[in-house]
Amino acid sequence: MNNSKTAAALKTMLAALICILAGLVIGFIVLLVLAYTGIAAKGEPFTMLDVIKTAYNDGFKQLLMGGFYLKPRAVRNEIALAAPLIMTGLSVGFAFKTGLFNIGAAGQYTVGALGALIFALIFKLPWYVCLLGAALFGAVWGAIPGFFKAYLNINEVITAIMFNWIGLYAVNTLTYMGGNSPMYNLKTTKTWPIAAKSEWSVIPDLGTTYFKKPATIAIFLAVAIALVLYVVLNKTTFGYELKACGLSKTSAKYAGINEKRNIILSMTISGALAGFGAGLYYLSGVAEWQPLVSTVLPSMGFDGISVALLASSNPIGIILSALFISHISTGGGMMNANLFPPEIADVISGVIIYLCAFLMLFRNALGRIFTRKNKGGTK
Numbered sequence: 392m393n394n395s396k397t398a399a400a401l402k403t404m405l406a407a408l409i410c411i412l413a414g415l416v417i418g419f420i421v422l423l424v425l426a427y428t429g430i431a432a433k434g435e436p437f438t439m440l441d442v443i444k445t446a447y448n449d450g451f452k453q454l455l456m457g458g459f460y461l462k463p464r465a466v467r468n469e470i471a472l473a474a475p476l477i478m479t480g481l482s483v484g485f486a487f488k489t490g491l492f493n494i495g496a497a498g499q500y501t502v503g504a505l506g507a508l509i510f511a512l513i514f515k516l517p518w519y520v521c522l523l524g525a526a527l528f529g530a531v532w533g534a535i536p537g538f539f540k541a542y543l544n545i546n547e548v549i550t551a552i553m554f555n556w557i558g559l560y561a562v563n564t565l566t567y568m569g570g571n572s573p574m575y576n577l578k579t580t581k582t583w584p585i586a587a588k589s590e591w592s593v594i595p596d597l598g599t600t601y602f603k604k605p606a607t608i609a610i611f612l613a614v615a616i617a618l619v620l621y622v623v624l625n626k627t628t629f630g631y632e633l634k635a636c637g638l639s640k641t642s643a644k645y646a647g648i649n650e651k652r653n654i655i656l657s658m659t660i661s662g663a664l665a666g667f668g669a670g671l672y673y674l675s676g677v678a679e680w681q682p683l684v685s686t687v688l689p690s691m692g693f694d695g696i697s698v699a700l701l702a703s704s705n706p707i708g709i710i711l712s713a714l715f716i717s718h719i720s721t722g723g724g725m726m727n728a729n730l731f732p733p734e735i736a737d738v739i740s741g742v743i744i745y746l747c748a749f750l751m752l753f754r755n756a757l758g759r760i761f762t763r764k765n766k767g768g769t770k
Contacts, residue, residue: 476698491537522612530659594609636653719740
């Protein structure tokens with residue numbers, strides 16, 4: 392039984408690697424086209440080798456190296472980005488495992504950010520309490536679509552999308568309040584830096600000077616949550632019941648499992664994970680909320696969908712896929728902007744996610760290859 396699980400996990404991992412490599416190849420082709428266009432526009436003679444060198448040296452190299460291209464500051468930013476990405480990936484992946492599509496992670500992340508800011512800037516509580524507050528706010532925002540799904544049979548996608556925007560504008564209103572909010576700094580048009588109001592509300596740093604500015608322990612907290620979630624889903628009765636509801640709510644009901652309760656719990660936990668991710672980000676002092684310009688939902692929630700899909704919703708895989716998405720996103724911002732827009736990183740990750748739709752096809756193909764090799768070895 393363990394051998395079959397190991398083989399299945401290996402095939403899934405190899406299939407995901409195929410998706411990543413294919414996405415990188417397609418991305419390099421896009422860079423070649425852009426490099427050719429940019430060089431040709433200058434009207435000077437050039438060769439195809441010049442195009443290849445430009446595409447690699449001014450674009451693809453930075454993409455592959457990510458934060459390590461301009462270390463150590465960029466490495467710190469990459470790690471800071473990876474921590475909330477892991478959490479939003481877990482939020483979406485957890486819901487997937489239980490048969491739900493949590494497209495509301497962006498809204499839950501946003502409301503979670505409000506919880507972290509209230510507990511830190513107004514109540515000036517310790518960082519761990521602020522993180523719990525962020526998770527609590529996100530959990531409440533996730534539970535509402537879960538309630539509508541469980542008791543009114545309203546599709547969670549519809550209610551989650553609506554609550555994304557309700558959450559965004561509610562957070563903007565409460566953090567601004569006409570400039571009178573205690574969380575808002577009129578001089579910077581942002582919320583106050585956490586350290587300026589309450590030093591012990593900032594997540595502790597790693598205690599190293601390598602990153603120039605302190606890097607916090609947020610990434611380790613995110614990894615720990617992922618490991619706990621893996622155990623809960625695969626080693627506990629509670630996790631089994633949640634996954635059973637995801638596979639078939641009708642069968643779960645006849646097996647004596649309370650499917651309504653589990654739907655609400657699933658969305659509540661998903662919301663808490665997204666909110667916790669926002670807490671990790673804003674309590675690390677990486678950025679402040681900008682209520683006057685934050686008219687678009689944070690991309691972190693939607694990037695979590697990409698992270699979860701790439702990892703097939705496996706909590707351990709989500710750690711790796713979040714690090715990868717963070718890596719190429721950071722590298723995308725370091726390419727030569729005159730030739731390559733930083734959105735190229737989004738194009739590549741989008742292609743990879745699109746290819747993940749064929750993950751089962753790749754996995755089955757790998758299964759047939761392994762089967763042939765095994766048959767050949769037994770002759």
